[in-house]
Amino acid sequence: MKTTFKAITAVAALALAGSVQAEVEVGYNLTQVPASADTRVSIPFQNEAVGTFTVASVNGDTVTFNDPDGVLAAATLGTNGAGRPLYYARFIEGDLAGRWFNVAAQNGTALSLTVEGTTVPATDLLASALANQKVVVAAHWTVEAIFPDGFEGLTFNASPSPFQPTFRVLIPQETDGTGIDIPSLSTLFYIGGDWRLISGQLANDFVVEPQGTITLRNPASESTGEENDPETLIDESTGNLIFLPAGDAAGFDIVESIAIENVQNDTVVGLGNGQATTLxxxxxxxxxDNSPSPFAPTDRILIYAAPTAGAGFDLPTTTTVIKFNGSLITVTGQPANDLEVLPGQVVIIRKAAGVPGEVLWTVGK
Incomplete structure (x- = not known):
C-alpha cells in the first residue's frame, strides 16, 4: 500500500498529538535520503515537554521548581538502559537561556542536573540561575521516537541479519573526541522490531541530544519492483528513503559549546533551522573567529554537498567558509552569507588550535 504525501504530512503533524498542549506549535520537515549515500541530518524541533516551570531555589547542582499543578512531581524522569538520562531541563530566560542540563535524578520537584559538552561544572553554571526564571523540562529524542515502527520502508529499512546490517544510523562523537575528522561513536541498525548497536545491545532508547546530529547510511540500491506513484513522497523503485522529523517548533534555542583545543578541533553541529534559510x-x-586573510584561514565552517543517489559513503565536505572582515566568504573568495542551507542541515565547525576553552553559539535563535 502506498503512502501519499497528504497522509504522511498528517502523521507528521500529529506526531505529538495527544501528548502535548493544544497551544504547542508542531512543525516538521522532510529530507530526501538517497540510496547508496550518507545523509547527515539534525532535528530542529523539541520532543514532548513535561511542562514549563519556574525556579524556586538552587542548591549546588539541584534545582527545586515551583509546581502549582503537581505536574512535575507526578512525572517519572528516568534513565535509559545504559543509565543515560531520558529528560533534560532547558532554561528559556536569564543568563542561562538556551543552556540545557540532563536530569540525573528526581526527588519530587527537585531535579539534580548535570551538564555535558562543556568544561564548566553544572554547579558553576547554575549559580547564575535566579528565582522565578522559566525552564522547560522535556524528553530527549530517542532512536525509536525518531524512527517509529510504522515508518519502516519509508524513513528506514530493517536489516535481514545482525551479521548483515543494511540501513544504519551513525552517531558522531561531537564533544567526545579531540581533533579533526573524528569517526562516529555509535552505529545502530533495526532488526526484528528493535534498534540495536552493532554489538547486539538493545538500543531503542538510545538518546540523541537536543539539536544533535546523526548520519543516515542507506545502502539500498536495488529496485523494490514497485511502480512509482506521483503522489508518493519517495520513488519505491529506487531504494530511496526520507527523513521526516516532527516536534515542537516554537523557539527551540540551544546553546552549543564549540570546543577550542591545543590542536585543530571539529565540532559537528546542526544549524537549528526548521526550514530552508541562509548560512x-x-x-x-x-x-x-575572523581569519587574518582569505589566504591564511584559521577557523572554518565545512559544508557537505547535498547527497545524491549513488554518491557513496564517508564523503568529504565540499565547501569551506571562513569569516573575513566580519563577513562569511568561501576560501575561493565568494560571498557566503546568502548560501542556502536545508532544514536541519549539518556542518562541521573546525576551530583553529589555541588556548583550550569554548565558544558559545546559540543554535536556532
Missing part, C-alpha cells in the same frame, strides 16, 4: 541567518558566524 548567515543561522548566526553561525558567531561561532568562528
Amino acid at each position: 548567515g541567518a543561522t548566526g553561525i558566524a558567531d561561532a568562528i
Whole structure:
C-alpha cells in the first residue's frame, strides 16, 4: 500500500498529538535520503515537554521548581538502559537561556542536573540561575521516537541479519573526541522490531541530544519492483528513503559549546533551522573567529554537498567558509552569507588550535 504525501504530512503533524498542549506549535520537515549515500541530518524541533516551570531555589547542582499543578512531581524522569538520562531541563530566560542540563535524578520537584559538552561544572553554571526564571523540562529524542515502527520502508529499512546490517544510523562523537575528522561513536541498525548497536545491545532508547546530529547510511540500491506513484513522497523503485522529523517548533534555542583545543578541533553541529534559510541567518558566524586573510584561514565552517543517489559513503565536505572582515566568504573568495542551507542541515565547525576553552553559539535563535 502506498503512502501519499497528504497522509504522511498528517502523521507528521500529529506526531505529538495527544501528548502535548493544544497551544504547542508542531512543525516538521522532510529530507530526501538517497540510496547508496550518507545523509547527515539534525532535528530542529523539541520532543514532548513535561511542562514549563519556574525556579524556586538552587542548591549546588539541584534545582527545586515551583509546581502549582503537581505536574512535575507526578512525572517519572528516568534513565535509559545504559543509565543515560531520558529528560533534560532547558532554561528559556536569564543568563542561562538556551543552556540545557540532563536530569540525573528526581526527588519530587527537585531535579539534580548535570551538564555535558562543556568544561564548566553544572554547579558553576547554575549559580547564575535566579528565582522565578522559566525552564522547560522535556524528553530527549530517542532512536525509536525518531524512527517509529510504522515508518519502516519509508524513513528506514530493517536489516535481514545482525551479521548483515543494511540501513544504519551513525552517531558522531561531537564533544567526545579531540581533533579533526573524528569517526562516529555509535552505529545502530533495526532488526526484528528493535534498534540495536552493532554489538547486539538493545538500543531503542538510545538518546540523541537536543539539536544533535546523526548520519543516515542507506545502502539500498536495488529496485523494490514497485511502480512509482506521483503522489508518493519517495520513488519505491529506487531504494530511496526520507527523513521526516516532527516536534515542537516554537523557539527551540540551544546553546552549543564549540570546543577550542591545543590542536585543530571539529565540532559537528546542526544549524537549528526548521526550514530552508541562509548560512548567515543561522548566526553561525558567531561561532568562528575572523581569519587574518582569505589566504591564511584559521577557523572554518565545512559544508557537505547535498547527497545524491549513488554518491557513496564517508564523503568529504565540499565547501569551506571562513569569516573575513566580519563577513562569511568561501576560501575561493565568494560571498557566503546568502548560501542556502536545508532544514536541519549539518556542518562541521573546525576551530583553529589555541588556548583550550569554548565558544558559545546559540543554535536556532
